[in-house]
Every structure is written in structure tokens, then in C-alpha cells.
Amino acid sequence: MTQRRDFLKLALGATGAVLAGRTYPATAGPVSQAASAAKNKFKLDYAPHFGMFENSAGKDPIDQLKFMADQGFTALEDNGMMGREPAMQEKIGKELDRLGMKMGVFVVDKGGNGQNSLAAGKKEYIDIFLNGCRRAVDTAKRCNAKFMTVVPGDFERNLPIGIQTGHVIDALRRGADILAPAGLTMVLEPLSDTPNLFLRTSDQTYEICRAVNSPACKVLFDIYHMQKNEGHIIPHIDWAWDEIGYFQMGDNPGRKEPTTGEINYKNIFKHIYDKAKVTNRTFIFGMEHGNSRPGKEGEEALIRAYVESDNFQI
Template identity: 65%
Template sequence: MQRRDFAKNLMVGASVSALSGSLVHAQPNIPQAPFKLKYAPHFGMFENSAGKDPIDQLKFMHEIGFRALEDNGMMGKSPELQKKIGDTLSKLDMTMGVFVVNFDNWPLKTSLTSGSKEWRDKFLATCKEAVEVAKRCNAKWMTVVPGNFERNLPIGIQTAHVIESLRRACDIFEPHGLVMVLEALSDTPDLFLRNSDQTFMICKAVNSPSCKFLFDMWHMQRNEGHIIYNINQTWDEIGYFQIGDEPGRNEPTTGEMNYKNIFKHINEKAKASGRDFVLGMEHGNSIKGKDGELKLIEAYRASDI
């Protein structure tokens, strides 16, 4: 496609407000230019426009320009639905983003930090299940959260326990080319993994292509700020991004974060280094209903430069 043709199509996509009648009335048959980056919506984000069926939602995502999906709850779906989602993604030439390796530590509690054999065995057993889920839905990345602090142990001991468990998990994932991405969170000060430098250090210590950093920009804005600076500092260990504006954890343009500049920086840096990322849309819609879904699309069109 010629550059001017691509620009023309992108302008059509950016003018999505002129097509609001079709989109709002759930007529997902209007072709939209693909976004520059692989933004990954989740199921439910366009339910008012596409209906409740996840496959219809997936097709709607594709037709309005998204080329990836993430689903934190994939492991809780039936094997038949996992396979159906994977097959649909393949037909649409879309990328499957993360799902969560949920080893019974949510709501978050002390787990890998403790060094407990019970927790480690539970985690590793779930990693083995995750391999089979990934095969069915064509996934490569899986989110892992080590859990809360073990307050009666020194931080160095807790860190060593986490590193050892993650190395054992890499033994499971590496033969399949799968990658667990560690997510530093801001939900509570009890969390062990909270900052980008800490996550970077742990990934370096694990020293495996199957252990990388999930840079969730909403959490990192809340915990430390300096988003572009910290992306640059931890770039070599970042395997995946997630999006959310602050305050509110909604779509770009609704808060204080300049996602236009952040996306531009990630895009240019990825091209320069020959890398490709999925950016998970792990956020809510600032407005409910079809109008909110249209606003979300417009926000990504405005920010995707």
C-alpha cells in the first residue's frame, strides 16, 4: 500500500465519529484502517455494539481496526471456547495477548515470596495447565503476579524465593516458546512487585527469554511516574505493555497521561530495535453503553500517531 493511500485510510478511521450511526447501532461491517500498534481490547469492551457472543465481539474488534486481543480470564473458559477463540484469531490474522496464570493467589495474598513448597507446587502446576491453554488459543504471553510481601522475611530472601520459582516456571515455558510477563501492580502497598527497576532486576536474575516485564503504564504512573524514562531504562526486559489513563483507569485522553507521545515513542523505539509489542487495553470505558464504545475508538484513533 502506498503511503498516501495508507494515510487516506487512516483519516477515514480517524473520522469514525461520522460513522457513529453505524457503529452505535452495532453494524460492524464498516472497514476501518488497522491501527499502527497492536492494541488489544478485551471481551466486554464492545459488548453493546457487537453483542454478548465473544466471537462476534472479536470480529467487531477486527473490523474497526484492532489486531490483537487479551483476555485475563482465558484459563477459566472451556477448552472448546479457548480453541474457538484461537481459531478465529488465526483466521483474522490477529495476535493473542496475555491471559493470567491464576494459581489461586487472587485476591492477592502471600505466595511465591514465602518460599513455601505448597505455593511453588501450586504455581508450577498452573503453569503446566497454562501451556495447554496457550496451545488452544494461540497465546505466547501469560501474566504472572508473585503475590504479597512475606512480612517476617528480609526482602532479599523474598526476592530469592521469587526468582527461584520463576526459574522453575521457565523450565516449563521455554520448550514451548512461551513467555510469562511479570506485572508490577499498584493496587495495594502489600504487593511485593511494585516498580519497574525491581521487575527489571528480577528478569535479569531469572535470565530467560521466558521471563519478561509486563509494563502496565497505569500501574507504573501511579507507583513511579516517568513513564518514557522508565520504558527506556527497562526496555530490554519488557515483553508486553498495558494501557490505562490515570486517574480512573479508562481509555487514553481521559486523564493526565500523554498517550499520544507514549505510543509514538514505543512505536519508534520498537521499529528501531526490530521488536513488536502487544499493548493490552486493560482499562474501562469512561462512558457506559454504545456511546462510550464509540468514544473509546475515537480516543485510540486520536492517540495512534
């Protein structure tokens, strides 16, 4: 598996919202009424990651969380959470709770990659995965997480595809048995990074989740990756809907913020919003992409892109 990718003045003419100026780092304490009044009122739970607003908020993760909250973002995702010290995991969890933000995904450490693919069916690989699941339970408790990303790894090309699929299902069932009692859900992410990856499409992932048959195993629908691998995004979301647990995004080409590429995120966000309302579901939308422009200006442009894409009729 490829390595996972580890804004203070902003005029928002399109919406008439004006961001109140603020200096970071911010002092601890309750979120101020002024800051709350200055938020963008996003319809969906968009989740930035650490480093995305570093030029505006500084390098401290807690100050970055405060900045995200002030801009109206209501969730965070941190792929590398399991690599942080337990004390920092707890500190992040407490600040998320204070700010009223949700914790999105983190990646299960060594949960499956090119070196220990679950498709191979080897005991030593499965043991690494299951140990990662057990440690993920402890991490999730500290940072108030409910979701963690799992990628089964590469193809085992000396085995028939059906046998590989069976191996993946067996391993995921055992992982689900660890996560389900804690109320946690691993979300399986089909990727476009390399043709060697076993998990590539949303329908394949849907099929595997059906076979695992556990609330602890669902689809992570990354719109960027699925645009590259299968296109036809809205129909694929509808087909896999019952097994989707989480969304991520980035525009294509380039894997930057919405409005920088070919994907019509405003239409996609509206479709998901409407469908979720009818089916009484909620999702976190992980902003797993880079910034198209550097510095504070790039961070301000990113916020404007989300304001624009979230400005759909309900």
C-alpha cells in the same frame, strides 16, 4: 492479588475515516473486503478485552472479536482465558487466526496472589504456581497465546526483602523451565492496587527478570500502574526496555481509555513505536481499562480516543 478486570456507526472527523454500518451478530465466513476497507489503520497492536464492546457487538465472544477486527484492532487479551471451557478456548483461537488477530495475555490461574505468595518460598505455594504454568501451556496451545501474566503475590513481611526476592527468582526460574520449551513467555506485572504487593516497580521487575535470565520471563509494563507507582514513564520504559515483553494501559486517575486523564499516551505510543522500529521489536498493547462512558456512546468514544492517541507522526 486483586481480582482482574474481566463500538456500529462512528464518524471519525479527525481522520476522515467513516465506519461502514453493520449489524451484529455477524455471520461466519471470511472477513469482507468492505469491512476491511472500513478499518481504522492503527500503527500499534492494541488489544481490547471481552465486554469492552458488548453494547455494540452483543454478548457472544466471537461476535465481539469480529467487531474488534472491523474497527481495526489487531489483538485481544483475555485475563480469564484459563477459566473458559477448552472448546471455547479453541473456538476463540481459531477465530483470532481467521481474523488475522494476535492473542495477548491471559492470567496464569493462581500464579501467585495474597494467599500463595511466591515471596514466602513455601513448597505448597510454589507447587500451585508450577501447576498453573503447566495448565497454561495447554491453554496457550488452544488459543494461540504466547504471553501469560504472573504476579508473585504479597510481601512475606517476616522475611528480609533480599530473601523474599531470592524466593521469587527461584520459583520463576522453575516456571520458565516449563514455559520456555513451548515458546511461551510469562510477563511479570508490577501493580499499584495495594501496598502489600511484593512487585511494585519496573526497575525491581527488570532486576528479577535479569536474575531469572530466561526468554520465558519478561516485564509487563502497565503504564497505568507505573504512573501511580513511579511516574517518569518514558525514561522507565527506556531503562527496562531490554526486558519488556508486553505493555498494558489505562489513563490515570480512573483507569479509563487514553485522553481521559493525565497521561500523554500519544507521546508514549510514538516513543515506543520509534524505539521498537530501531530495535526491530513488536509489542501487544493490552487495553486493560474500563470505558469512561456507558453504552454504545461510550464504546464509540473509546474508539475515538485510540484513533486520536494513535495519530502520531512517523
